[in-house]
Amino acid sequence: MAARHKSVETKYMEDREAALRGLRGLDRRTFLKVLAATTGAVMAKSLMPPHSFQLIEVANAAPDKTASAAGMAGKPPFTFAYVSDTHLYQRTLNQRFVRAAVKAVDDVNALDPQPDFVLFGGDLAQLGRHEELELGRQILAELKAPVKMMVGEHDWFYDLGDAWQGMFGPPNYSFDWKGVHVVVLMSVHEKDFWTARKMTPEQRMHTVAGLDNGVQSRFEVGDDERKWLAADLAKVPHTTALLVFSHSPLYKYYRNWNFWTDDAEQVQAILKPYDHVTVIHGHTHQMLYNQIGNISFYGLLSTAWPWPYAPTGLPPLTIQMSRTDPFDQFDGLGDGRINVRADGLADKIYSLWDRNPVTVKADYLVSHGKIARPPAPQFASY
Amino acid sequence: MTRRSIALATAAGCAAIFAAVAYAPRLRAQQEPPLPVHQVPDSKSGGTVVMLCDGKTGVEVKGLKPGESMPHAQAVEVARQLMGQWRREHPNEKWEMAQQEHQTEQSSQPRPAPSASRATAVKPQSKGTQQGDTYASFTDRDYKVWKSETDNFVEQGNQLFHDGAALGGTIGVSCDMCHPNAANTHPETYPKYQVQLQRVALLRDMIDWCIENPLKGKALDPNDTRLRALEAYILAQRKGVALDYGKH
Numbered sequence: 001m002a003a004r005h006k007s008v009e010t011k012y013m014e015d016r017e018a019a020l021r022g023l024r025g026l027d028r029r030t031f032l033k034v035l036a037a038t039t040g041a042v043m044a045k046s047l048m049p050p051h052s053f054q055l056i057e058v059a060n061a062a063p064d065k066t067a068s069a070a071g072m073a074g075k076p077p078f079t080f081a082y083v084s085d086t087h088l089y090q091r092t093l094n095q096r097f098v099r100a101a102v103k104a105v106d107d108v109n110a111l112d113p114q115p116d117f118v119l120f121g122g123d124l125a126q127l128g129r130h131e132e133l134e135l136g137r138q139i140l141a142e143l144k145a146p147v148k149m150m151v152g153e154h155d156w157f158y159d160l161g162d163a164w165q166g167m168f169g170p171p172n173y174s175f176d177w178k179g180v181h182v183v184v185l186m187s188v189h190e191k192d193f194w195t196a197r198k199m200t201p202e203q204r205m206h207t208v209a210g211l212d213n214g215v216q217s218r219f220e221v222g223d224d225e226r227k228w229l230a231a232d233l234a235k236v237p238h239t240t241a242l243l244v245f246s247h248s249p250l251y252k253y254y255r256n257w258n259f260w261t262d263d264a265e266q267v268q269a270i271l272k273p274y275d276h277v278t279v280i281h282g283h284t285h286q287m288l289y290n291q292i293g294n295i296s297f298y299g300l301l302s303t304a305w306p307w308p309y310a311p312t313g314l315p316p317l318t319i320q321m322s323r324t325d326p327f328d329q330f331d332g333l334g335d336g337r338i339n340v341r342a343d344g345l346a347d348k349i350y351s352l353w354d355r356n357p358v359t360v361k362a363d364y365l366v367s368h369g370k371i372a373r374p375p376a377p378q379f380a381s382y
Numbered sequence: 383m384t385r386r387s388i389a390l391a392t393a394a395g396c397a398a399i400f401a402a403v404a405y406a407p408r409l410r411a412q413q414e415p416p417l418p419v420h421q422v423p424d425s426k427s428g429g430t431v432v433m434l435c436d437g438k439t440g441v442e443v444k445g446l447k448p449g450e451s452m453p454h455a456q457a458v459e460v461a462r463q464l465m466g467q468w469r470r471e472h473p474n475e476k477w478e479m480a481q482q483e484h485q486t487e488q489s490s491q492p493r494p495a496p497s498a499s500r501a502t503a504v505k506p507q508s509k510g511t512q513q514g515d516t517y518a519s520f521t522d523r524d525y526k527v528w529k530s531e532t533d534n535f536v537e538q539g540n541q542l543f544h545d546g547a548a549l550g551g552t553i554g555v556s557c558d559m560c561h562p563n564a565a566n567t568h569p570e571t572y573p574k575y576q577v578q579l580q581r582v583a584l585l586r587d588m589i590d591w592c593i594e595n596p597l598k599g600k601a602l603d604p605n606d607t608r609l610r611a612l613e614a615y616i617l618a619q620r621k622g623v624a625l626d627y628g629k630h
């Protein structure tokens with residue numbers, strides 16, 4: 001207990017010490033910038049003595065050649081939040097998942113300051129029905145911050161995306177945000193397994209909705225969208241930080257459950273020339289992170305149910321989420337936020353419901369686990 | 383039980399099995415080569431022809447529609463007729479009555495099954511092993527039947543595990559949604575004290591808990607085939623994992 005609950009004084013002194021350590025790494029020019037920013041922060045918050053010394057975060061404020069070249073220097077860092085994998089049925093059938101989705105929206109709305117935007121990580125619906133998507137759209141409409149939508153397989157395979165695209169537009173798109181290039185992919189295409197089997201739309205959706213249903217195909221970004229991605233990135237300098245959102249992990253974790261993207265290596269090859277790439281994905285419903293070359297991967301929490309860790313293929317850098325309590329609807333679930341730093345790397349906070357939050361710093365991944373190791377679970381999987 | 387009644391019961395059981403095999407849906411026909419099945423002639427009266435194990439001797443049961451079951455007394459009578467017919471057609475042959483008789487009258491070699499041309503031979507036994515016990519006389523076909531029965535039961539559990547409504551669930555949730563391939567059900571750790579239930583729990587207690595809570599259904603009766611099939615499926619997914627009761 002004592003170690004976790006620090007007094008205000010202790011926290012203050014630790015922050016002060018950290019700030020001073022950071023300042024030692026600065027050159028004169030950057031120091032003046034920090035000084036100006038500090039003064040600005042003090043003025044903006046109307047903080048006057050007795051707060052004689054006000055701190056701002058200076059971690060990684062030391063000159064970064066990459067960031068300077070990319071034009072990142074001086075760009076303000078930003079935060080975005082996420083809600084993912086709500087798996088909504090129609091309201092009349094299932095209130096359980098509705099309650100959870102609303103809880104996540106309330107969480108995000110309570111953030112102060114508000115995030116720049118909210119990423120929805122896919123699988124808004126459970127069985128791809130228009131009514132389910134519409135219910136989700138209404139719930140997400142309560143978010144104060146703007147929402148960036150991503151599609152998941154549960155949204156898609158009833159009508160092959162008609163309803164979803166009618167509501168939210170094209171499933172893959174890109175935009176620039178405070179010096180970072182953001183790409184949203186539709187990574188859950190599947191090769192046609194339904195026509196030859198004469199499946200109805202309901203059967204097709206039901207097949208894809210079964211995680212362990214081996215009849216379906218493996219997820220893929222696909223030829224067309226990889227070409228689109230390459231073309232989209234053609235105008236983006238390699239020094240610009242990239243944020244990529246995909247519903248499935250853009251690597252190969254566990255094939256049987258489609259914790260997997262079949263053309264992951266080809267997508268990674270397109271992202272390889274960039275200095276800093278962060279891939280944020282849904283679908284896996286668990287704390288999950290990985291580093292492959294220049295690419296950091298983070299898996300999002302679900303609001304509906306947690307998935308078990310797969311029997312094989314777990315990335316060695318992932319530290320498992322402590323075992324979830326089946327008797328608590330909200331345990332192991334949650335939402336979260338991602339702090340994009342001035343250097344373009346991203347720190348991630350798992351805002352777990354009914355347990356303490358867990359931060360996964362970018363430094364942990366890019367150092368391949370040498371520093372900033374997240375806490376170990378009390379109880380791992382069976 | 384007299385020898386005669388044993389033989390009759392055996393024959394009745396035999397007849398029932400073949401009637402079942404002839405009409406059971408072949409759930410696993412795609413996965414495994416089909417088991418040998420006797421060709422049962424069509425009934426002339428619109429009833430059912432019940433065959434003896436030899437696959438040749440048959441009795442017509444009038445009025446018995448495919449899929450219907452006979453009352454026990456009628457089944458015994460059908461078995462009696464089958465045996466009578468077989469004896470009339472094979473006046474110089476003896477029907478296997480019991481293992482003991484078999485051991486005393488025959489050499490140490492087990493006798494081939496009645497219809498040697500169709501059934502698989504008894505597993506070969508080497509000299510110097512004990513003979514005449516129950517398990518020594520089972521054939522490869524027996525093992526195949528048992529495996530098929532077991533796999534079918536596990537498959538029933540598999541279907542139920544992926545179909546919340548079939549378990550009485552009311553909100554669209556099914557077991558596989560949290561437990562793909564029954565992952566994280568750890569049946570090998572029961573019985574154990576489940577603190578949330580304030581008692582020692584068995585796997586079935588946890589199954590019932592999940593049906594009542596996430597699925598919003600009603601707990602199943604302990605003898606409900608669905609509960610037994612679910613247990614079968616969950617346990618089958620952990621084949622080879624060491625039992626470790628009480629593990630937390």
